[in-house]
Amino acid sequence: MPSAARKIAPPQIEAPNAQTPPDGLFKASQEAAPEKLMVARPFMPVAAAITPYLGRIDGSGWYSDFGPLLIEMERRLAARFEHPVALATVANGTQALTLALMASRAPQGTLCAVPSWTFVATLHAVVAAGMIPWMVDVDPVTWMMDPAVLQEQIPHAPGPVGAVIPVGAFGVVPDLAAWAKFRDETGLPVIADCAAAFDACVRADVPVMVSLHATKALGVGEGGFIASTDKALVQRIRETTTYGFRGTRVSLFPATNAKLSEYAAAVGMASLDAWPSTRLRYAAVARLLRMALVDAPQVVFQPGWGMSWVTSTCIVRLPEGSAERIEARLNAGGIDTRRWWGHGCHTSPAFANLPRTDLPVTDSLAGSVLGLPYYAQMSLGEVDRLASALIAALKAEGL
Numbered sequence: 461m462p463s464a465a466r467k468i469a470p471p472q473i474e475a476p477n478a479q480t481p482p483d484g485l486f487k488a489s490q491e492a493a494p495e496k497l498m499v500a501r502p503f504m505p506v507a508a509a510i511t512p513y514l515g516r517i518d519g520s521g522w523y524s525d526f527g528p529l530l531i532e533m534e535r536r537l538a539a540r541f542e543h544p545v546a547l548a549t550v551a552n553g554t555q556a557l558t559l560a561l562m563a564s565r566a567p568q569g570t571l572c573a574v575p576s577w578t579f580v581a582t583l584h585a586v587v588a589a590g591m592i593p594w595m596v597d598v599d600p601v602t603w604m605m606d607p608a609v610l611q612e613q614i615p616h617a618p619g620p621v622g623a624v625i626p627v628g629a630f631g632v633v634p635d636l637a638a639w640a641k642f643r644d645e646t647g648l649p650v651i652a653d654c655a656a657a658f659d660a661c662v663r664a665d666v667p668v669m670v671s672l673h674a675t676k677a678l679g680v681g682e683g684g685f686i687a688s689t690d691k692a693l694v695q696r697i698r699e700t701t702t703y704g705f706r707g708t709r710v711s712l713f714p715a716t717n718a719k720l721s722e723y724a725a726a727v728g729m730a731s732l733d734a735w736p737s738t739r740l741r742y743a744a745v746a747r748l749l750r751m752a753l754v755d756a757p758q759v760v761f762q763p764g765w766g767m768s769w770v771t772s773t774c775i776v777r778l779p780e781g782s783a784e785r786i787e788a789r790l791n792a793g794g795i796d797t798r799r800w801w802g803h804g805c806h807t808s809p810a811f812a813n814l815p816r817t818d819l820p821v822t823d824s825l826a827g828s829v830l831g832l833p834y835y836a837q838m839s840l841g842e843v844d845r846l847a848s849a850l851i852a853a854l855k856a857e858g859l
């Protein structure tokens with residue numbers, strides 16, 4: 461677990477595939493003394509939905525090492541893409557990035573361009589691959605690295621650049637076609653960190669990583685995958701997750717053990733079964749929140765959030781520099797908030813001494829972007845409570 465910020469909620473009574481109707485949208489009101497409104501709550505399958513898959517494990521006697529459930533789950537994940545992809549699951553998204561860098565043969569000791577505006581996992585993955593994160597700024601509109609801007613910055617980098625990891629902003633997918641063009645023009649490997657974009661990530665013009673952590677849109681607990689049109693790359697990643705073995709027990713190159721077990725695949729299969737309804741829940745709650753805040757245009761949602769794509773978090777942009785004050789007011793009212801990406805990775809002690817460009821956009825986003833309570837099980841009463849408190853906080857701050 462990277463930090464307490466990703467604490468997992470206690471088991472839920474509400475859950476997909478349960479026989480009793482889950483608590484949720486149609487629970488209209490709160491109890492008299494409102495509880496703390498949590499910023500996120502994982503939406504994972506209940507035991508009853510997983511049991512049939514556990515039965516298949518009993519039957520097969522296959523527990524890890526690319527068993528039949530895992531292979532079937534990988535097939536289902538790959539089938540969501542708009543074009544044929546090779547896909548390899550990995551123990552978690554962070555490891556998936558590291559192994560993808562290694563498999564891309566990005567030279568150790570070179571710089572890997574990453575945004576500072578990302579979750580710290582991206583940078584940890586780069587360091588684990590033996591590369592040096594070089595933090596660059598993001599575009600003020602997309603909140604993501606711009607390939608054309610990076611191409612101009614590379615000649616001024618503080619050392620040779622060996623790879624690039626563009627990061628999708630909170631469930632958005634970067635412009636993969638533009639990144640493929642960048643890769644073709646520069647010859648640099650590009651791996652897109654689309655950790656929170658399970659829903660939107662259905663192309664792989666460059667290799668993409670999606671996390672399957674319980675707090676992300678589609679959870680298996682801990683897990684992630686890389687999808688790519690480059691079958692050989694995915695094959696190398698697969699081999700890197702299993703000691704550098706290629707069909708024999710001969711270890712061919714430095715590698716590790718980063719496989720997913722059949723138990724994780726059982727959860728993944730149940731999560732995939734429930735995904736169409738899970739997705740609708742996320743969309744329905746997002747639309748309610750958008751409606752509840754329709755008269756607060758100072759609260760800006762990400763384009764398409766809850767409409768054309770969903771994810772497990774709600775991230776809004778508030779008036780410049782106001783995130784901290786609004787956050788304090790919401791927290792005082794028992795409403796939890798989260799700076800999912802802190803103040804940018806350059807402010808983390810772990811990365812403070814690493815090379816970086818000027819980061820004015822990152823600093824501005826850090827002061828105005830806030831994660832609000834949002835989860836698939838959220839009730840009308842909770843949506844209303846959040847919206848009312850946010851509107852009151854803006855008013856109190858004169859915004």
Ligand SMILES: *Cc1c(COP(=O)(O)O)cnc(C)c1O
Nearest residue numbers: 552553554579581582655671673
């Ligand atoms: C969650 C996340 C990761 C890490 O994924 P894990 O599966 O938790 O290791 C990496 N990058 C970003 C942007 C994330 O949000």
